[in-house]
Amino acid sequence: MHGFDLFNGDADGLCSLHQLRLCEPRSASLVTGVKREIDLLRHLPEGPSLEVTALDLCFDRNAGHVRRVLEAGGTVQYFDHHAASLCFEHPCLRTCIDPSPEVCTALLVDRHVGGRHRDWAITGAFGDNLLSVAEKLAQERGHGDEATLQLRNLGLLLNYNAYGETVQDLHFHPQALYEALHAFESPFDFVVSSPHYQALADGYRDDQQHAQSLRPHRESDDGALYLLPAAPWARRLSGTLANALTQRSPGACVALLTARAEGGYVVSVRTRAGVGADVLCRRYADGNGRAGAAGIDRLPEAELDRFIADYFRHIERGT
Template identity: 45%
Template sequence: MSYVDVFNGDADGICALHQLRLASPQKSQLVTGIKRDVSLLQKVQAGSGDEVNVLDISLDKNRDDLHRLLEAGARVRYFDHHYAGEIPQHAALETHIDTDANVCTSLLVSRYLDSAYLAWAVTAAFGDNLYSAAQQAAVPLDLSSEKSEQLKLLGTCLNYNGYGSSLDDLIYHPDALYRLLAPYSDPFSFIHEEPGYAKLQQAYHTDFDRVTAITPDYVDDGHALYVLPDARWARRVSGVYANQLAQQNPQRAHALLTNRPGGGYVVSVRAPMNNLKGADELCRQFETGGGRQAAAGINHLPTEDYDRFVAAFRVAF
């Protein structure tokens, strides 16, 4: 028997796996990648007697490989909050899928584990820009304002690390970042004791200072669209900056288009915080688009589709 843990390389995927493995320590093969590398099951080979955990990647984007693994005899446990489409019915498949806009995968795992590692789920919810959900989930923890802000920054930094066009853009490979977290059952111990976290914070603050100098290409009362340069720092910070803009201007939808090295754009979309829906539907109009109701993206928007995207963005929100 072998164990395989497949997880999105962002805060939610990492914290979801961390909770599961704190509850059930087990040596496993780790399969992950940059945040937008969501077709991860194609990298998995598993068969009869093997157990596969899948965390924070769309079932719809991995449907064929999920069927392949089930037919090969693997048992699969699936936690996610992205658009799933029709969920297969199979004796070897256990699903915990909820696409509500105020839920993230780590909160689903926390629910499954009876809140055993709730502070890590709160961290992930902050990282996924679900501030209200994070604060509501954190009530039993009775956090001070200072500790709440520490978890918010931690979640933001973990999420920031997942963005890039390749692993070379990232500060840490996501499996390496997970391994930094693995010894810590308490996120506050990680915050105060892990030297690698200071490195991640410094990079985040440096990149964030750069991006705040960029002005929008298009803005009105309900929309703002920014175009970022073809630079590693811009690719790293695009998603968390989109989250920050959404928090600062809750009545607006936001789109950040980052120039790709080979042409075209990588797109991050955030629905208005006061109406968390529509981002996934907008992005699925384009070939490489997907995501969830509140936050979605397009992996490659051709340059010639810029005007079509702007028009669709204005209509969607």
């Protein structure tokens, strides 16, 4: 069989595949992309006997291609933490899908491999903004403040690198970044020794300077909404900035709308418990996500006013 490993290009996807292949090495073609390119199974070739592993990719966006692989005689192993209403049973389909709010794909893989590379799972959880979960796991590992901060910063930077309209917006193609970190069994060694880490840290610091003067386009007692320009720095910062703004005002909701080069917006939404960012975003074409963090890949300019009104009504009512 020809093996394929498909993974989201963000911190969660990178750390998931890295753990899995440290424990279960194999030769496989890698398929990945920017954060929001989650229908990656469409890139699989036609033909029989594909051995596919998919990580941190919404099953519902790939269900048809999963079925195609299986019907051609292939096998699929699927790890993910997004809702999967289209999931089905098949003797050659193995799934580990759990949409619980305190789980990410790196933690699911951590369960699968028996915690053998937990520091990478903690890094993925930090990158996926599961801060309290990651901090608890770091404490259980006996990590002090400095070591925990290193894992947190690494998760943030790996996640930061994945945001952009195209891979040209990114500092590193996610496949190249995966290949760089896969040379390191320990995330601490990657932080100290890899030039990729320093390049990401420098890029993040430079991009952050553009965001210093950012102010809400509209805000209320329940949250705020920001409009970002169609610029590479804004596209790169959109996810990590949404997380940072949420951490700055615990309990408040945040929406970041980043202008796309060809028109319209990419939307990132972060909400407090019980509000349902995914419920809001799924009202729009190309919208998906989880309860606390969701987004819309393409919001047309004509729907901007509708979304703004819908967002503030949603976070006020909590439904």
